[in-house]
Amino acid sequence: MEVKEIVKEGSISGTYLVLDSQWRVARNGKPFATLRIGDQTGEIELKVWDISEDAFRQLHKGQVLKLEAAAKNYNGALQLEASGREEFFRICQEGQYDPAAFLPGVSGSELKALWQVVDQTRSELKHPAYRLLLAHFFETDEFRQRFNSAPGAMRIHHAYRGGLLEHTAMVVTICQTAATSYPEVNRDLLLTGALLHDLGKLQSYSGELVIEGTDQGKLIGHLMLGAQMVSEAIQAIRATHGEEAFPAALEMPLMHLILSHHGELEWGSPIQPALLEACLLHHADHMDAEAAKFREARRNHPGQSGNWTPYNKALKRSIYLLDAVGEEQ
Incomplete structure (x- = not known):
């Protein structure tokens, strides 16, 4: 059963x-x-x-x-x-x-569609430095394999194989809409931050059947780990292509987006958003995480069990399902 x-x-x-x-x-x-x-x-x-x-x-x-x-x-x-x-x-x-x-996750055509969001977004960026940085990660087969199967969390939301890719693609999609709605936004910065914001989760979780937290993830956290990974990539790009390949003026704002995307100090960010792009990334990240909790509660609700789900620990409440109201309305 x-x-x-x-x-x-x-x-x-x-x-x-x-x-x-x-x-x-x-x-x-x-x-x-x-x-x-x-x-x-x-x-x-x-x-x-x-x-x-x-x-x-x-x-x-x-x-x-x-x-x-x-x-x-x-x-x-x-x-x-x-x-x-x-x-x-x-x-x-x-x-x-x-x-x-025992391995729930994203697979098949869903994965292909998520990768299309990621790769098309990369290709549409105008600034060559951002494209070069993203290529450093996403055009490496080993990295794509890890990103393809990585969970987005240990629990609560996107805690399954492919969860990191799914969450990243959703955050990117939300940020694309935000960038269109607010024309003063630096679109390239926002979308690069969206693609890389949870990069550190690759070093934060391990395990096949059960998702475990790594020592790095527990002691340093995925925000700092992600910022370190991006910093190392930028240094490698400069060493290969020259200092001008990734201007210093671009580095600090991108680091800020990664480090502030949890939004609040009590939620794990060492700094609060101080850029419009950082504010939008934080809310996109939070929006998709919260939506994922609701979607998980909906999926786990047995059919014919009424409109209200049982108490959900992640959401700290029961939720109401419109689909269960009855089709006569």
């Missing part, structure tokens, strides 16, 4: 990936485990009561389980429950499952 098929209370069985596991102790002193499990169709919480430490150690992040549990309603949302006193799971060894079943 896939996660998307768990729509009502009752017994369930299926093969799932452990996305997170935490050891807890209840008020009565009895241990239990809270797990987040999933497949490419969605995620769901699993509570395991009266679990031993030995059993818990087997349920670590990245493990694939053959699971038998019960779906129960808790505070308006379904969760799975199992008893540690029973044999409720079996560890699946490599070769006993299809990794593709």
Whole structure:
């Protein structure tokens, strides 16, 4: 049974990936485990009561389980429950499952369309320095392969293979509209910033079945990592083509866009936007991230389950689905 098929209370069985596991102790002193499990169709919480430490150690992040549990309603949302006193799971060894079943992501024609947005935008830039900088990254096969499969986050939004490319293409598309709406905008600067704003995520995440944060990502953060990658690329361009190939006057504004695109200090930006282009990039980035949360909540909402989704932790609220209102309106 896939996660998307768990729509009502009752017994369930299926093969799932452990996305997170935490050891807890209840008020009565009895241990239990809270797990987040999933497949490419969605995620769901699993509570395991009266679990031993030995059993818990087997349920670590990245493990694939053959699971038998019960779906129960808790505070308006379904969760799975199992008893540690029973044999409720079996560890699946490599070769006993299809990794593709646990790797949601963008593929096929969708990827091709996203790359078309990226490459066409590059080709339409007027300033040769920006085109040269973007070519340094996007015309390298190894880079394109990494960018093609990289997630856009560990959780919350675009946390799947191809998520970084999808998010980047969407932010670029929003910025193109903004640049048309506000003619005083430096279009080349804004679109270059949009294409490179999350570059540091390539060094921030790792893992095949489960997305993990790297040491660099945790200690430095993807904004600083991205700025470092761009700075190194600019230095390489100057070393090869001369100082005039990327004028110093272009470097600082671009760095500012990358470092300020989270918008607020409490959201992780070391500096707030001080350029119109930086302001627009921040809002485009935030807009697509928020829209992705809503879209994910819509996708995960079981059919025939009413207009309101269960409480969504990422959005900190339930959302209302117009499609569920009924076609008679």
